[in-house]
Amino acid sequence: MTTTNITSDAGTAALLAAVEAGVRVYDLGRRLTIGMPQSPNHPPFWHALPRRHGDAVRPDGGSAANDIITMGTHVGTHIDAFSHVSQDGRLLDGSDAADAGRGGRYPDLGAHTIAPIVRRGVLLDVPAALGLPDGCEPGYEITPADLSSAADRQGTPLRPGDVALVRSGWGRLFDHEDRTRYIGHTTGVPGVGEAGATWLADQGVHAVGADTIAFECLPPGAGHSVLPAHRVLLVERGVYIIETMALEELAADNVHEFLFVLSPLAIFGATGSPVRPLAVVARV
Template structure:
C-alpha cells in the first residue's frame, strides 16, 4: 500500500500552522478548493522536448449500438509525462552521468524504466503549501518581465510581505505571473523561446532548497529563468533541486486565481500517476482552504 506524504508536525512548522490544522479549519468552515492544474487540450503550449498531448475517440456513440439501444464512446490519449501540469521525478535529470542517489544514470535506465527514482516512488502529498507571489512583492502584480531572474532577495521579500515563512517539508509555489499567457492564441508566447521566461535561477533554487521544502512549483513550463533565445539549453535550478538537493519540481501550474484571492497558505494535495519507472507524471494539484 502506498503511504501518503504528510507533514511531520514534529519537524517544527515555523508558521505555527500544521497541515492538520489547515485541513481541519477548512473542513470546519466549509472547504474552498483551488484547482492548480491546467486542462489537457490538443495544441496547448508545452516544452518542445516532450511528445505532445493528443486525444481521440476510437469509438463514438452509434459505432456500436446494443440491442436495448444503449451505446458507449471511449477515448485514447497519448502524451509525454512532462506535458501540462506535471511533476518531475528524481530520475528526470542527471548531472555528469549521476542521479540524486549517486547511481549511474545510463545504467539506472536499463530496460527503459527507472526502478529506483521513477514516478512510482513519488508518494501522494498532503502538506502545508505556501504561495510566494513574487510580482506582488516587486510591485508589479501583473507579472514579472520576460527573462526576469527571480532572486533570493525576491523570494525573501515575498515571504516578508505575506508573513508566510517556509517550514521544512512544505510545498512552495512560486508565482511569476507568466501563467497569464498559457491560454494565449499564440502558444509560443507562453513557451517564450524568443522573449525568455521569468523564473528562479540557480541562486534562487539554492535558497529554496535551503528552506527544506518537499517540493516546489511554478506557473511556467520549465520552472527556470529562461533568457531570451536560450530556450532550455541550461537548467541549473533542475540540477540543484532534483540532482543535488532532492526536491521535487511541479511545472505549468495555474496560480493566478490563488494569488488574486490573497491565499498564501493552504493545505496542498497532489497525487501523481503511479507510472512505474517514468521520469515524471501529469498531476492535478489542489489548494484547500476554509471558505
C-alpha cells in the same frame, strides 16, 4: 478482530470537522487540450475517440464511447521524478544514470516512487512583492531576495516539509491566442535561477512549483539549453518540481497559505507524471 471508528482519532475528527465547516478548493492544474503550449522537448498531447456513441449499440439501445490519449509525462501540469535529470552521468542517489534506465524504466527513482503529497503549501507571489502588476519581465531571474521578500510581505515564512509555489505572473499567457508567447523562446521566461533554487532547498521544502513551462529562468533565445535549478533541486538536493501550474486565482484572492494536495500517477519507472494539484482553504 477489532475495528476502530475513524472519528475516534482526534486528528481525523478535526480534519473532518474542518471539511464539514466548509472549504474552498483551488484547482492549480491546467486543462489538457490539443495544441496547448508545452516544451518542444516532449511528445505533445493528443486525444481521440476510437469508439463513438452509435459505433456499437447494445440490444437494449445502450451505447458507450471511449478515449485514447498520448502525451509526454512532462506536458501540461506535471511533477518531475528524481530520474528526470542527471548531472555528469549521475542521479540523485549517486547511481549511474545510463545503467539506472536500462530496459526503459527507472525502478528506483521513477514517478511511482513519489508519494502522494498532503502538506502545507505557500504561494510566493513575487510580482506582488516587487510591485509589478503585469508580472515579472521576460527572462527575469527571481532571486533569493525576491523569494524572501515575498514570504516576508505575506507573513508566510517557509518551513521544512512545505511545498513552495513561485508565481512569476507568466501564467497569464498560457491561454494566449499566440501560444508561442507562453513558451517564450525568443523573449525569455522569468523564473528561479540557481541561487533561488538553492535558497528554496535551504528552507527544507519538500517540493516547489511554478506557473512557467520550466522551473527555471530562461534567457531570451536560450530555451532549455541549461537547467541549473533542475540540477540543484532534482540531482543535488532531492526536491520535487511541479511545472505549468495555474496560480493566478490564488494570487487574485490573496491566498498565500493552504493545504496542498497532489497525487501523481504511479507510472512505474517514468521520469514524471501529469498531475492536478489542489490548494484547499477554509471557506470564510
